[in-house]
Amino acid sequence: MSDKEIEEFAERLQYGLNIAERRMLEEKALRGQDIVVCHTDGTIHNVPAQEAIKAL
Numbered sequence: 649m650s651d652k653e654i655e656e657f658a659e660r661l662q663y664g665l666n667i668a669e670r671r672m673l674e675e676k677a678l679r680g681q682d683i684v685v686c687h688t689d690g691t692i693h694n695v696p697a698q699e700a701i702k703a704l
């Protein structure tokens with residue numbers, strides 16, 4: 649693979665991952681569920697999925 653092909657593949661992969669994350673958050677929000685997030689300082693928190701969607 650050339651550098652250009654690798655870059656295009658990485659972009660398509662990231663695009664697909666973003667779609668999957670959005671769908672997962674939307675499903676969890678419909679059910680009123682929380683997600684687990686890790687902040688930059690290493691602390692772990694539960695956050696309602698609805699709030700996570702707003703942060704996107």
